[in-house]
Amino acid sequence: MEQGVIDVESLAGGIDLQATVESGQSYLWDRDDGEMYQRDGATGGDAWYWTTVRRDGSPAVIRVRQRDGVLEWESTIDAKADLKRLLRLEDNLSAIRKTAPDDDVVQSAYDTFWGMRLVQDPPFGSLISFICSAQMRVARIHSMQQALRDAFGEEVEFDGRTYNAYPTPSALAETTEARLRDLGLGYRAPYVQRTAEMVATGEANPGEAVGLDYEDARESLTRFVGVGDKVADCVLLFSLDYLEAVPLDTWIRSTIEEYYPECERGNYTDTSRAIRTALGGEFAGYTQTYLFHYLRTGSNED
DNA sequence: TAGATACCTTATAG
């Protein structure tokens, strides 16, 4: 086992590990007590490990916890570079916050979850996760990804336990809609199977969007089955490094209605442009994620 | 092109 420590003081703006991995950006981390997402009010992040399995290259288990001012990690590999990418440890939170509007709701969201970072998930896992997210609660999206890993993911041994990597595109391409429905995916089952097929055959790959202008990248991702503008924005923001992407989900739509009514333009593209500008442009997605987590957890109702 | 509707399943509220 390899292990290491990352000093929180060394990170610009620090980190809140629990908020980062439980805020509905990533569904690829498991809390070691198995109770992830069960109760939003529950805190105790100083005691919990979160574990993920990196799949590119050979599968590698990575687990990390935060306590006493450090991130402690243990892994089958030297995981420092992976953690830096997965948890966006090089983002300067203070600089990013300075780009956010000086509204009460935005500033309260930043205050409440200060240290929360965006994630940078592997593209395929992010794509499938957010296809599954349609009309779903955060806790169930997470359990669906666990089910996919348990059913189709490669096994990896670590520290006396067996973990499953996220399924490969071909593993999901080769299964059936019926099998995926049995796992509880509902009408998302054919979307997942057909999208996996597109990736497995080489017809399209989510990573290809990188390098395109933001709106072209979003359009490009909607080629996948089950991917509309909202899911495309999630993949851009939480996997492909487009920090300006603002997914227009039910929460941000109600935020627009209540706090930014002038940004409602009647269609996704124009409303997206308006709210993106209102939230500061370049890092608008960061602010969106703070708002989402703040409102979804009811932290504004105290 | 814009608008309405069906869609799986389950946790939660009443």
Place this chain on the structure above:
DNA sequence: ACTATAAGGTATC
């Protein structure tokens, strides 16, 4: 206990 409702929407008509 039982029903209605909503959950980080998309595809189709």
